[in-house]
Amino acid sequence: MDTICILERKKSPMAINPKGSIAAAVDENNVLGRKGRSSLLWHLKKDLEHLAKLAAGKIIICGKETLASLIANDSGVLKTAAKAVFLSKNASIFSDFYRIPIEQATSFDQALLLAGDREVIVLGGPRVYAEAINYMNIQTIHLTIVHVKIWGDLYFPKINRSEWRIIASVQHKRNSENDFNFTIRTLVRRSP
């Protein structure tokens, strides 16, 4: 019995391998953003509303710049999610004026520990997406494709498309609240 307890305590978060999803928005060349610019390259009100619904009740894991951008834009995800865990090795302080708790993790493992057994949604940026794809049992990618080719130098990590199946694809038209036409796709991992 004692031995079992010790093994349990030493279990690493990677061994827990929680299921979770990713949400990202890319242009037609897979561009996510621009180095040194925390805000997105487009304004798509409808997509942000969709993101807030996706994040409802989940634990957000994201990078520091992404969280700063969510806060600056008073993003709906910071109202609907259960908690936000941001990754940074540097001491960082965010105000706690939000309805949800905000916690810092200094490694991806620690972020998963802070998520506990709650469902995780990973909101980027590029390095955090790559770590999530490598370390988590990601089953769903909510990928918004913005129908524009825009200059940027941050990309969504390459995924093997044959491992993923598109189960939903909804097109949205450009209008006064949405800069470009865009398509919200849901990709799920094919069973092995």
Ligand SMILES: NC(=O)c1ccc[n+]([C@@H]2O[C@H](COP(=O)([O-])OP(=O)(O)OC[C@H]3O[C@@H](n4cnc5c(N)ncnc54)[C@H](OP(=O)(O)O)[C@@H]3O)[C@@H](O)[C@H]2O)c1
């Ligand atoms: N289009 C989209 O859907 C989308 C979504 C999210 C972000 N973005 C773009 O991506 C840009 C970069 O986002 P980001 O800086 O938040 O994310 P990131 O580039 O994935 O992560 C970089 C930062 O996160 C921290 N970090 C990442 N992995 C870590 C780990 N394992 N351990 C400790 N710290 C870790 C580091 O912070 P420290 O250097 O402080 O240690 C690092 O500087 C944003 O500015 C935005 O333009 C686009």
